[in-house]
Amino acid sequence: MSDKKVSVEFVEDVALICIDNPPVNASGVAVRQGLVAALSEIKEAGRTKAIGLYCAGRTFVAGADITEFGKPPLEPLLPDVCNNLEDFETPIVAVIHGTAMGGGLETAMGCHARVAVPTAKVGLPEVLLGVLPGAGGTQRAPRLSGIPNALDLILSGRHVPAKEALEMGLIDRIEEGSIREVALAAARNVILGKLPTRRTCDLVTPRDDAALEAAMAMVQKKHPHLISPQKCVEAVAASVGDFKQGLATERAAFMACLPSAQSKGLIHAFFGERAVANIPEKKAQARDVAVVGVIGGGTMGSGIATSALMAGLSVTLIEVTQEALDRGVATISANLDGAVKRGKMSDAKRDAALGRLTASTDMMTLADADLVIEAVFEKMEIKKDIFAKLDGICKEGAILASNTSYLDINEIAAVTKRPADVLGLHFFSPAHIMKLLEVVVGTQTAPEVVATGFALAKTMRKVAVRAGVCDGFIGNRILGHYLKAASYLVLDGAHPYQVDNALERFGFAMGPHRVGDLAGLDIGYMTRKRLAPSRPTEERYGGAIADQLSENGWNGRKTGKGYYVYDGRETHENPDLNVILDAERTKAGGAPRAFSDDDIVDRYMTAMISEAARVVEDGIALRPVDVDVVFLMGYGFPRFRGGPLHYADTIGAAALVERIESYAKEDAHYWQVPALLQQMAESGRTFADMNKGR
Incomplete structure (x- = not known):
């Protein structure tokens, strides 16, 4: 076996192409170049009647090379490689083991037949990164499996086991054995006429307008904030027609999604889940736990x-x-x-x-x-x-x-x-x-x-995130701070339902009052009582409304009533809430005022970012990305926004400092500029800069 990423082996009238790019055979530029070179070598040899394409190691091509993300593309691009495979005059069989994800499955679909071992899985998870399959996946998958199956595959991003992939038409056979031997046998079966081959581009996608309409309605309802799911549906719709035009539609959709803030946020989240494992103790020997x-x-x-x-x-x-x-x-x-x-x-x-x-x-x-x-x-x-x-x-x-x-x-x-x-x-x-x-x-x-x-x-x-010791650690410490901002908004005139709706439109799974009801308002009540002795005298108390609900025995979903009223699966407004709001606002002594939805989001997010910056500054979180992962995984933060500190970089430290100073004119105790944020504003440094190399 050659030490190249892609090697060719000739066995009589069969050629075997082996990709060997550990650990997951990612389709980086060296692999792409190697595949093109392998096809040239086979064509020049002139004696091959069938080709088996397989991978060494534990998996088929498991996706793109993540080290190339965010960098200028290097030729040959994967769409061109897949087209080269499909256009090659000698039939090629892809043999899949492990996982064939994203560009891996697209590579396999560019071949003329697909064989998988029983434990293999396939998928097109690009939508989870805010993009769509960009190497022909939206055009070949519908031709092989039909529009409903292709939409399910592309919109869910799920891993499909070999048996189901066979039923869907994504693969042609399931065979057991060592990967090289399966590849050799498959190529020989092609020569013997026992394994049919065809170019996927020559197949016709059966029209299914109902499935397309249902999918578009679903993504608009379920993912109203996201661009890529709608682009996925549009690209799959283009598979009903000319293949080259469909590829052009797919490419345009892919390029529209790739530079978007949503894609950048989702890619940051993807990398973040892996980055948090980089801890000072990573070389220590873990103890056995049974x-x-x-x-x-x-x-x-x-x-x-x-x-x-x-x-x-x-x-x-x-x-x-x-x-x-x-x-x-x-x-x-x-x-x-x-x-x-x-x-x-x-x-x-x-x-x-x-x-x-x-x-x-x-x-x-x-x-x-x-x-x-x-x-x-x-x-x-x-x-x-x-x-x-x-x-x-x-x-x-x-x-x-x-x-x-x-x-x-x-x-x-x-x-x-x-x-x-x-x-x-x-x-x-x-x-x-x-x-x-x-x-x-x-x-x-x-x-x-x-x-x-x-x-x-x-x-x-x-997903584990390392946290230092303080009251609430990473997540709950930050939560406690920004929930005060929400309570101040309500005390000053915003309705709890408006706050929830504004933040849900921003992308949160649930607004803070719905979350409070779900968790149980008694939890926050006990925390406020525990911290009451240490509360600074100059601090404005915003918990009076929530306290009153809890003292009434209205602790949220588990008691059937809180900010909302719960009747089975139905949720309704609490008719008694406004009386409490009026009473507590009167006690607070301020005249209620109106807040726009943008005002609510800006104050809420600025409060969250402020305390998150302090958590990083104090060393409670190792890096900004650790904060982001905590909030993405545990607090319903919109994944497409990448986390609170990734989102902070989209606003800019200087703009955040300006906001805080403006809010401080109303409440100088609560709204204070974190030292780290002030330094960032002066130096132009970002939270992303702090994540590098850590």
């Missing part, structure tokens, strides 16, 4: 236990009473049943997961646990008592973790004789679904313990 203890069987504890069980770990669940324990086990069982219904696991795997669950009211059963996660009521005294007991029960080397959302990990660790083994693992609810995990590193937390937290996140298929 048995996880979970203390607390409430919503959070049962969700954490469910997530661990779904990841193949054994779990010991601890509760104080048998009644509470039974409820916790029932919740876990229901969560696993839900995973089966969603297709996330089979009945057999669900049963096996339940078989790995031990439930007890005796903490001594945690003696053999490798890692214990405490997930009880958010009271420091309770947590300290639990950790002191765990310190005497758990084996040497066992890791003790708290799922606290706010509390000081160092204070918790101090009650043990093993502070190096203590850290925070802040899961987000519902813990078996939400992908974010804040790994909170205490002053004495050992590097291998941090590494274990990140390894656990990977096992549980979560």
